[in-house]
Amino acid sequence: MTAGDAVDAGDAVGPAEPDLPVLTDREIGLARLLAHGLAEPGQLSPDEVVRRLGAVQAQDLPGALVSVGLRRSGGSAGVREAFDDARIVRTWPMRGTLHLVPGEELRAWLAVLGPRTEASTAARRRDLGIAERLEPAREAALGALQHGPQPRERLHAAWEEAGLLGVPGLAYHLMLALHLDATLCFGPLTGDGRDQLVVPVEQWLPPGGNGPEPEEPAGTSRPAGMIPAPDQGPVGTASARGPGATGTSSAPRPDAAGRSTTGAFPAVTPPAAEVPPVVVRWIRRYLRSHGPVAVEEAARWAALPRATVRAAAAVIDDVVAVRDRRGRLLWCAPEVLAALPGSTRRASRVLLLPPFDEFVLGYGDRSHVLAPAHARRIVPGGNGVFRPTVVAGGRIAGTWSRRRRATGDELLLEPFGTLSETRRRAAQRAFDRVPVPPSLRHDGHSDGAGIDQGSTVRGSSHGPPLG
Numbered sequence: 445m446t447a448g449d450a451v452d453a454g455d456a457v458g459p460a461e462p463d464l465p466v467l468t469d470r471e472i473g474l475a476r477l478l479a480h481g482l483a484e485p486g487q488l489s490p491d492e493v494v495r496r497l498g499a500v501q502a503q504d505l506p507g508a509l510v511s512v513g514l515r516r517s518g519g520s521a522g523v524r525e526a527f528d529d530a531r532i533v534r535t536w537p538m539r540g541t542l543h544l545v546p547g548e549e550l551r552a553w554l555a556v557l558g559p560r561t562e563a564s565t566a567a568r569r570r571d572l573g574i575a576e577r578l579e580p581a582r583e584a585a586l587g588a589l590q591h592g593p594q595p596r597e598r599l600h601a602a603w604e605e606a607g608l609l610g611v612p613g614l615a616y617h618l619m620l621a622l623h624l625d626a627t628l629c630f631g632p633l634t635g636d637g638r639d640q641l642v643v644p645v646e647q648w649l650p651p652g653g654n655g656p657e658p659e660e661p662a663g664t665s666r667p668a669g670m671i672p673a674p675d676q677g678p679v680g681t682a683s684a685r686g687p688g689a690t691g692t693s694s695a696p697r698p699d700a701a702g703r704s705t706t707g708a709f710p711a712v713t714p715p716a717a718e719v720p721p722v723v724v725r726w727i728r729r730y731l732r733s734h735g736p737v738a739v740e741e742a743a744r745w746a747a748l749p750r751a752t753v754r755a756a757a758a759v760i761d762d763v764v765a766v767r768d769r770r771g772r773l774l775w776c777a778p779e780v781l782a783a784l785p786g787s788t789r790r791a792s793r794v795l796l797l798p799p800f801d802e803f804v805l806g807y808g809d810r811s812h813v814l815a816p817a818h819a820r821r822i823v824p825g826g827n828g829v830f831r832p833t834v835v836a837g838g839r840i841a842g843t844w845s846r847r848r849r850a851t852g853d854e855l856l857l858e859p860f861g862t863l864s865e866t867r868r869r870a871a872q873r874a875f876d877r878v879p880v881p882p883s884l885r886h887d888g889h890s891d892g893a894g895i896d897q898g899s900t901v902r903g904s905s906h907g908p909p910l911g
Contacts, residue, residue, distance in 0.1 A: 465766045473813040473838025474791040481515040483791035488516045491531035498729040499543040501805045507798035513879030520879040534630040538747045558624040581618045593641035727756040735776025794870035795835040814840040818860045
């Protein structure tokens, strides 16, 4: 199939370009590890990790903390402080799924995407009578929070005392509704780090603002091959400059990457001017931190219409196009392609990822990194509870868990095929390096860095998945 062929209408987002790079599935997997910051963790703060990814899947809070730690050279250090000083918060910004988001952007996420989640749950909200209960629930919740952050059970008790509960699912949907209208969010971590306390948004976060575009801190350095944060400028010789930029670059030039002189995705509707700038920012972050990836995946991730996402992408000039072996058009940061040839060995190492990691959950189509025959093994029974995964050579190669023993924790591997002794030893080294926050270590519970043998993930979604 030539580069000009489109697999479906969704692929026809750029001019036919016969010499676009064609990547194998293995190369796509390795490139994604580079883009995620998993191949070479950078000198980033915890909130910078969250910001560069756009948002971090966080149904399982301990696992989300590990996901953040794996993408920074500092590991788990400072992660608690990022929650305690409101640089990171957790809420339901999109798809009815809990995510970590930068604190200063919470209102923007909810203003743009909250109504879509409300619409998707409208029937259930009507059945539960959420509309007539919402104001009394808000008053009771804020009353319970007058003396500081509280565990969610304290709010449930306040609603019970006010006669607002009594039907299964009410507490969850009241909590969800008060998050979606930016009354509440999950703020500081509890003492054991397994959950968060509920806080009133108006007191916890400064009013207004969609969040600034952070600049590269002065003196910041990263190992060779590290991809800069999507909101940051180029590092080294891998340029992220768009059309019209001057200077030289080892990255593919815009006109050789399927882009027009006016942007990466020409001839889209609605006009890009109608798309909120914050949406452009989120889509940019997603494409650069998750690529190579299709624009349709960005629409799925953000739960936005494809036309809106394509319009947002039209003004993004620092992503480049490649195709996979099936001819599908994918987009990524040019630095990723520039770094890939010299980073293959580093990106091929064995990694142990926690449940619900963005490398897995950040995509609806996981076929580039996971054999379809093994898809059910990472989410047994299709119940939405994803297991921790083993990644080797850019591919999801199995699942893993930890077994508690008096003499120390033991790594249990469930590979999807034969795992060489070399890779088993590499997995053990990765196990020893998993950045588990101190409060989650060796206490007999799941720590988000591997399911305890014979148990299930101890999630923190506070209710059933909504989408």
